[in-house]
Amino acid sequence: xxxxxxxxxxxxxxxxxxxxxxxxxxxxxxxxxxxxxxxxxxxxxxxxxxxxxxxxxxxxxxxxxxxxxxxxxxxxxxxxxxxxxxxxxxxxxxxxxxxxxxxxxxxxxxxxxxxxxxxxxxxxxxxxxxxxxxxxxxxxxxxxxxxxxxxxxxxxxxxxxxxxxxxxxxxxxxxxxxxxxxxxxxxxxxxxxxxxxxxxxxxxxxxxxxxxxxxxxxxxxxxxxxxxxxxxxxxxxxxxxxxxxxxxxxxxxxxxxxxxxxxxxxxxxxxxxxxxxxxxxxxxxxxxxxxxxxxxxxxxxxxxxxxxxxxxxxxxxxxxxxxxxxxxxxxxxxxxxxxxxxxxxxxxxxxxxxxxxxxxxxxxxxxxxxxxxxxxxxxxxxxxxxxxxxxxxxxxxxxxxxxxxxxxxxxxxxxxxxxxxxxxxxxxxxxxxxxxxxxx
Amino acid sequence: xxxxxxxxxxxxxxxxxxxxxxxxxxxxxxxxxxxxxxxxxxxxxxxxxxxxxxxxxxxxxxxxxxxxxxxxxxxxxxxxxxxxxxxxxxxxxxxxxxxxxxxxxxxxxxxxxxxxxxxxxxxxxxxxxxxxxxxxxxxxxxxxxxxxxxxxxxxxxxxxxxxxxxxxxxxxxxxxxxxxxxxxxxxxxxxxxxxxxxxxxxxxxxxxxxxxxxxxxxxxxxxxxxxxxxxxxxxxxxxxxxxxxxxxxxxxxxxxxxxx
Numbered sequence: 001x002x003x004x005x006x007x008x009x010x011x012x013x014x015x016x017x018x019x020x021x022x023x024x025x026x027x028x029x030x031x032x033x034x035x036x037x038x039x040x041x042x043x044x045x046x047x048x049x050x051x052x053x054x055x056x057x058x059x060x061x062x063x064x065x066x067x068x069x070x071x072x073x074x075x076x077x078x079x080x081x082x083x084x085x086x087x088x089x090x091x092x093x094x095x096x097x098x099x100x101x102x103x104x105x106x107x108x109x110x111x112x113x114x115x116x117x118x119x120x121x122x123x124x125x126x127x128x129x130x131x132x133x134x135x136x137x138x139x140x141x142x143x144x145x146x147x148x149x150x151x152x153x154x155x156x157x158x159x160x161x162x163x164x165x166x167x168x169x170x171x172x173x174x175x176x177x178x179x180x181x182x183x184x185x186x187x188x189x190x191x192x193x194x195x196x197x198x199x200x201x202x203x204x205x206x207x208x209x210x211x212x213x214x215x216x217x218x219x220x221x222x223x224x225x226x227x228x229x230x231x232x233x234x235x236x237x238x239x240x241x242x243x244x245x246x247x248x249x250x251x252x253x254x255x256x257x258x259x260x261x262x263x264x265x266x267x268x269x270x271x272x273x274x275x276x277x278x279x280x281x282x283x284x285x286x287x288x289x290x291x292x293x294x295x296x297x298x299x300x301x302x303x304x305x306x307x308x309x310x311x312x313x314x315x316x317x318x319x320x321x322x323x324x325x326x327x328x329x330x331x332x333x334x335x336x337x338x339x340x341x342x343x344x345x346x347x348x349x350x351x352x353x354x355x356x357x358x359x360x361x362x363x364x365x366x367x368x369x370x371x372x373x374x375x376x377x378x379x380x381x382x383x384x385x386x387x388x389x390x391x392x393x394x395x396x397x398x399x400x401x402x403x404x405x406x407x408x409x410x411x412x413x414x415x416x417x418x419x420x421x422x423x424x425x426x427x428x429x430x431x432x433x434x435x436x437x438x439x440x
Numbered sequence: 441x442x443x444x445x446x447x448x449x450x451x452x453x454x455x456x457x458x459x460x461x462x463x464x465x466x467x468x469x470x471x472x473x474x475x476x477x478x479x480x481x482x483x484x485x486x487x488x489x490x491x492x493x494x495x496x497x498x499x500x501x502x503x504x505x506x507x508x509x510x511x512x513x514x515x516x517x518x519x520x521x522x523x524x525x526x527x528x529x530x531x532x533x534x535x536x537x538x539x540x541x542x543x544x545x546x547x548x549x550x551x552x553x554x555x556x557x558x559x560x561x562x563x564x565x566x567x568x569x570x571x572x573x574x575x576x577x578x579x580x581x582x583x584x585x586x587x588x589x590x591x592x593x594x595x596x597x598x599x600x601x602x603x604x605x606x607x608x609x610x611x612x613x614x615x616x617x618x619x620x621x622x623x624x625x626x627x628x629x630x631x632x633x634x635x636x637x638x639x640x641x642x643x644x645x646x647x648x649x650x651x652x653x654x655x656x657x658x659x660x661x662x663x664x665x666x667x668x669x670x671x672x673x674x675x676x677x678x679x680x681x682x683x684x685x686x687x688x689x690x691x692x693x694x695x696x697x698x699x700x
Contacts (some may be wrong), residue, residue: 110700384497389534392494393548393604394522394555403547407538408586440497 011147013351013415014067025126032151034140040143043344047260048112051142051166054327054359055298060241065213067151068096074177076103083173083203084233084424094170097184097214099154110164111198116187129159133189136219136247140161140374142271145245148185148217155187159198161207162223169418170412173215176236177209188218190228192254197227202419204244207237211266214242224278229257231421234248235264235428238293243269250308252278259416260299260316263288263428268297274312275304275340288412289316290429291324291356298327303345303367317412319405320356321434326353328360334368341371350408352383352436383409384440401438406430446507447612447643448473448493455492462488463501475634475644475656477679480665481687485530486647488553488613489665494528495521495643495645508612523555525630526610529601529618536588539542540599544588547605573606576636577629595626602633613637614645619653631656649680664690 015034019027042061043052076097085091092113093103099115107113116133139146156172174186192198204214214236222228227313236242242265252257274283293331303312318326328347330334349358354438382404390400409429416422444531448470455463457644462485475593480486489587492499495518501595513521549569550560561569574581577599577700579605579683589597610681634644634657646659654676662678663670664689671694682690 039512103666171525200549277526383523386534386536388496388518389530390536390544391517391519391610392496392520392528392530394520394551395529395544395548396519396551399551403539404536407540409538410540411538411587 001339006411010064010066018067018151019207022413024124025119025146026324028043029134033146033152036139036151037143037196040140040146042147043223051271051300051329054325054329055267057118057267058153060213060243060267062113063181063211063213066181068098068179068182070095070098070100071177074175076341079103079173079175082175082235083205084201084421086169086420087173088168090127090168090170092170094154094156094172094186096173096177096179096182097154097174098292101157104301108166108168110161111166111170112159112221113170114157114159117153119122129157129189132191132221133157133187134274135220136249137217137245142245142323143218144215146431148187148215148245152188153186155189158191158198160192160196160198160226165197166199169201169421171201171202171203172311173205174214176204176206176214176240178206178210178212178237180208180210181212183213183215186214186216188216188232190218191223192221192226192228192430193223195222195225199231199418200387201231201233201418203233203235204242205233205235207240207264209237209239212240216244218244218246220246220256221249222250222256222281223250224251225253226251227255227257229417230259231416231418232258232270232366233425234262234268234270237264238266240296241267244271246270246271246272247282247376249277249362250274250276250283252304253280254278254320255281256283258283258285258287260285260287260292261425262287262297262299263432265295265297269300270298271300273302274435275303275306276310276312277305277306280309284313285315286313286412288409288417288429289317289326290319290321290409290432291326292321292432293324294322295324296326297324298328301328301330303332303343304335305332305341307337308339308341310338310341310343312343314343314346314362315412317408318347318349318358319352319409319433320358321352322351322356323347323353325357326359328358329363332364333375334366334371334373335366338399339368339370341373343370343371343373350405352405352434364407382438387438387440397437397439398435401436403432404438405436409433445472446470447508447509449505449506453492453506454545455488456496456500457488462668463492465689466504466668466670468670470643470645472643473640474613474660475638475657477648477650477662478660478665479644479648479662479679482649484665485603485668486665487616489527490616490645490647494518494526497559497579499620512620519551522608523552527605527608527610527613529598529605529615531616531618531620533589533597537589537590541584541586541588542570544548545584545604545607548604550557552608556642562671565660569607573603577603577633579603583692594621595623598622598626598630602630605637611641612643612645614643614647617649619650627653628656643687651679654679664691666694687694
């Protein structure tokens with residue numbers, strides 16, 4: 001059993017302060033989440049806890065985090081220089097979890113965008129859209145998600161009307177100004193109605209030289225025949241802790257595309273669960289993590305095939321350097337009803353340092369009998385023949401190694417369809433890759 | 441034929457792979473401007489010979505010398521050999537996932553230019569050169585944008601080898617069974633690539649199991665390798681004879697001691 005972590009006194013006083021100013025459904029919603037959080041606590045004990053087996057959150061739990069505020073000291077140019085940005089996108093900016101109206105764009109025709117605080121504050125009864133907040137998240141499942149919900153006070157709700165196919169990316173930036181010991185609980189809800197299509201970029205960036213915690217929850221509802229393309233970038237400072245919880249429900253004939261990129265955090269965790277909840281629903285989840293120094297990144301990526309004729313592809317790649325550690329846990333569950341499911345999963349890692357470590361545990365649980373599934377994990381180096389082929393063309397070992405390492409990363413980056421974003425990712429990964437020689 | 445310089449001179453070469461001796465004393469001299477065909481049955485060591493010359497890891501020279509332009513290259517790194525003008529077209533070209541063909545080819549061309557004291561090529565100049573050579577080998581232009589050899593058919597991989605031969609413009613081109621498994625069109629393109637490459641200062645070492653590519657490329661010398669040794673050398677007519685009589689004929693003539 002998961003050990004129950006006493007709620008820190010700071011959490012309690014912050015919670016009382018938040019609730020004191022509030023009333024209506026949001027207050028009740030938070031109160032019940034706090035009850036659950038007090039019951040489940042943070043997953044500090046790893047014994048018998050498969051979900052958190054390789055990631056120690058004790059350093060996070062020990063800190064006495066204070067609810068983040070925006071002190072107004074962050075300029076738009078600072079934000080633009082630390083995250084992907086294009087003026088023609090719809091840009092939504094949060095600083096320390098708080099929506100910044102003057103830095104953010106409005107919705108466009110067919111796409112409504114509102115921050116949770118303004119949309120739902122005190123409004124009774126709870127409207128159709130805000131009712132979807134928390135609808136696909138089981139906070140008993142995860143203490144961090146329960147904690148996020150206990151402190152739900154701001155976030156973004158994006159709703160795409162039926163049939164609207166938008167090619168304007170919505171770029172949500174959660175900027176952490178790095179105030180020591182602050183915790184932010186960002187919240188995102190995306191609801192794509194029937195036959196709509198939209199691209200979302202969710203960025204967690206910033207951070208400073210002291211510990212901070214960003215504890216986000218993102219819920220995505222992909223309606224019948226709709227397509228949501230979701231990009232996620234975690235590029236915070238070396239001292240930041242970042243825990244992300246993503247829940248996705250894919251309806252009949254709908255498609256969910258996910259690209260997740262990790263470049264920076266002290267401890268990062270991304271728990272993504274995609275439920276294929278309609279006949280012929282599909283998802284394609286790809287990710288790239290580059291860990292260096294003493295970073296730790298834990299990807300816990302799950303697909304749940306509950307309906308027939310689903311297709312899923314799970315493909316993650318890691319580059320590990322220094323004394324870093326990465327975890328890839330992924331389970332594809334094919335339920336009895338999910339006949340004719342076609343699923344592939346794989347995790348490939350390139351380990352550049354003898355002190356780096358990967359725990360890759362992709363798993364498959366198949367209860368249906370007419371399915372096509374494959375999975376695999378590889379951890380190791382590029383082989384000798386590969387390098388010899390390049391050297392036989394006159395390319396020296398160091399250049400060949402650089403091309404291969406970048407090529408390894410590039411395979412995921414190049415699937416990014418938004419050009420400005422792709423170039424941004426190429427730059428941040430390319431400039432940080434170490435110089436290295438593959439020797440055998 | 442004028443008395444050209446020796447581009448490649450191999451002296452009593454013994455080489456092994458995985459501690460098994462494969463080459464058991466090879467002597468071979470290739471002059472500038474010559475095309476030599478190395479033929480032999482499977483397992484005779486002909487591919488090993490090409491790979492040892494290129495410096496493939498795991499192919500160890502136990503004794504003997506490989507003189508290229510007069511210097512022994514036995515201990516040189518493979519990329520150093522390549523930059524000095526040695527090229528090997530692979531029997532099984534390697535896939536480089538994520539490494540774009542364009543990027544790889546430009547990097548290779550620039551590496552060789554740098555060695556010659558030339559500047560890196562501008563993107564536009566390189567595109568022009570690449571387009572010229574690509575159309576010669578009739579390679580699909582889309583392949584240049586893809587990862588090297590990834591998802592290429594067997595024929596496309598071999599065309600890519602010949603494209604690299606044309607771009608890198610080495611002095612010694614070795615083709616390791618490049619003709620195996622090719623249809624007649626691809627075979628013709630490979631042969632044309634080699635014929636375009638030939639010149640008074642260029643040499644070719646053609647490793648092949650079959651005579652068929654020699655219908656398109658006329659060798660100056662043909663050597664038959666059996667069990668790690670060159671057992672017979674001759675002109676292009678030797679290839680025809682082999683085609684007619686098969687490798688068993690060589691084996692039998694060796695056994696009966698009537699080798700000429």
